[in-house]
Amino acid sequence: MFDPRIIGVGQSIYTRHPNDEQTIQNLMKDAVLDALKDANLKHQEIDGLAIASFSITPDSAIDIAWRFGLSLNWLLQDTNGGSSAMNMLGHASRAIKTGDANNILILAGDATGLSGYAKIANSYNSATRDHLAPLGHGGPNGVYSLVTSRQMKKYNLKKSDYANLLISQRNWASKNPYAVYKKELTEEEYNSAPLVADPLCRYDCVPVVAGAYAIIISRNENERLERQVRIRAFEQSFNYENQEGDGTATGISTFKDKLFGTAKLAPVDIGVLSIYDDYPAIVLAQLNDLGIIKNGKFRDYLEGMEQQTQAVNTWGGMLSAGQPGGMAGGLNGIGEVVLQLQNRAGERQLNNVNFGIATGYGMTLYRHGGTVAATILEAI
């Protein structure tokens, strides 16, 4: 059994308004070229592909393999939205371990445009199509507006308490050359922003962008890197409570102890966190389930974010850098942890980071998401 390494990351430009040349295929091509260069691999050395995208329809994974000239031993297409990146990472890791492939390209991206995204949001699944979209529920914004209200009630939070999370991520985004929003966000701007779906304002809703992200996982090390990255622990949960809960907790609550137990680590050991951030309430729910937020003290944690003492979503997260589909957004979170662990995060680089967490959360079934996953990555 081989212990896989994440040996390369790459991405395309992220843009709110793609031009005619910025198709999903071209954006994915850019991300792949960037990742291959980073991994110091030749195109022909890729023998496995995992891909997730809403935008490649009617094509599928094999079409991308063909169009990208990849002849493979291993192929996967994932449809788990915000959890796709993690799901692909888990499957790819196991494929490397069993010898099914040597170098797997994990690729995601979307270029739906706003109207395309709206169509996807209104027919995301049959429950949404039949029972939510006819209400004019506003896509995931409507669903998570209700979850946010429940979180505020449960943890005695005011709307303004969330400001520090958005301000912190915007500050990180200012150091990410790929982020679509880099300008400083003030508390006043946040608190006076137009509401989209009460209580969610403009800054609480991920900006849809066109873009792609890629990582490469391998049985071999990238000898050009001083620090290698391996998966120390990995856990997932699917449909853990049949949509019967209130959405203020996630499936992380089912595996948190196993995740840290496998890693032989505690939350305090984690130096950087990429927490899937389609909405601020979901970031907090995951942090709480991971034990990063102590004793349900959400407000104390949010106050701490004002000083950026919490290394959460150091790439700016999707809320500021942009959501190139939840699939690539999740992959970007994994890539950021890799860069931080390898001391390659540029202006965003943290000091002395040896362990990081990345999560995925997605697939809004009816009242909230149905999938969640987390990994602890380690620098060696």
Added chain:
Amino acid sequence: MEKLFVQKCSNCNKFTFPKKYFCSECGNTEFDAISINEGKVEEISVIRHMLGQKDWKPRKIANIKTALGIYITAGIEDAAQVGDALYIYSDNGAPIGKLMEEK
């Protein structure tokens, strides 16, 4: 107004919505259709913006705790607020709530 139907497991009596094919509690595959017509507003949201639409008129949705104890998301077309009791009906399968006195 059409009635809104939920499912009741014929084995363990668990209620569920939307439609399921196996009971999550006992694995049974037989369900009875039960109409629900009352609930209470737990949370409410005004959808003020819809992606891809420029002439969108705000609409309200709410999380409703039904009299059967299960939660549904419903459209609200009147002045209902959190805590109000609602009459619930179906518009082609989409749950709608109205203030009880306006029933």
